[in-house]
Amino acid sequence: MSRLLLDISVSLDGYVAGPDLSMADPLGRGGEQLHEWIINTAAWRAPHGHEGGEHNADDDVVIEHLGRIGATIMGRRMFSGGAGPWADDGNANGWWGDEPPFHHPVYVLTHHEREPLALGDTTFTFVTEGGIEAAVAQARAAAGARDAVIAGGADVAQQGLRAGLVDELQLHVAPVFLGGGRRLLEDVPPGRLERLRTVESPAGVVHTRYAVAR
């Protein structure tokens, strides 16, 4: 059976986005620094239509991850930045472009019903009933022999952890203090994890993978 990962970039002070989040600044002040490491890898650049990029330890982490994942779960804010009815969402097709980088089914948790949206070879399915459990069940089924991943944001990540659904956690800790913003790990259930692997990145990021006791 397919496993559920939580895989996310986070600042050293524990934030997945900086202060003063807005539609114009969806990662918050300084938040783009969390993603520099991945944006500079060849494995990330190619499917996004960009040339070049580094072949390094960061790239290996991305290649491994892309090969493993068959379905992605995300929150509404990660999809479009919006909230409320879709008719009022000025970014209702999301900010992932006409050729989103997923290339597998994506499940978006939202309170607002909507037909699935196909963009390129990625289909976004909007899960409005059954919460995180339903989204994870659908993603696991869709992932087949591969694994499913919660990609963000913090709310959905916390829902997955609190529901005891997460098998593995991979944190990409960027060498940055954001000083505030949206915290990833807040009110999660106490417990031990097992460290599986740490990769030291040339960008100063520490990638660590943990098994989460369920």
Added chain:
Amino acid sequence: MSRLLLDISVSLDGYVAGPDLSMADPLGRGGEQLHEWIINTAAWRAPHGHEGGEHNADDDVVIEHLGRIGATIMGRRMFSGGAGPWADDGNANGWWGDEPPFHHPVYVLTHHEREPLALGDTTFTFVTEGGIEAAVAQARAAAGARDAVIAGGADVAQQGLRAGLVDELQLHVAPVFLGGGRRLLEDVPPGRLERLRTVESPAGVVHTRYAVAR
């Protein structure tokens, strides 16, 4: 000139002590798990009068640290768990025993004046004037050719970071969720750090040392 380190064990969810801190449970619920890695090293056990202990990567981290540090700064709560006038502190000699493990000068930040306290070959000096800047200046002077360290707790650590006094940060991240408690990195100044070194511990702890831009 001697450098200022901040060196502290922290849970994966960012706490230096668990929920429900009290004099009876000074590390809070589950907090003792943050320190298991160090308590099991030979380098830590010997000066505390315990036999045995592991010679491993964790031990190397402790040996390196002990050889480097010439003075320690801590908060009142880390010293004794108390607050308020010393006459009312039921633990006024602290909980570090008759032979404290420091073997160098220790500076305790407190609002309550007191003569220095010598226990074994460790002298505790109580800094009541000039705040973190004064404590750091005294510790640096006392450390001589060695470095000074802020050992905790979270309040003093944050004071050091906010005042821009910290040169290096070493985090010992334990593979544990505490689910709440005293958070280490809260409202710290935004900025980049430089990762200097990561050590993977057999106990599942990730020790990472960073240079902090000042």
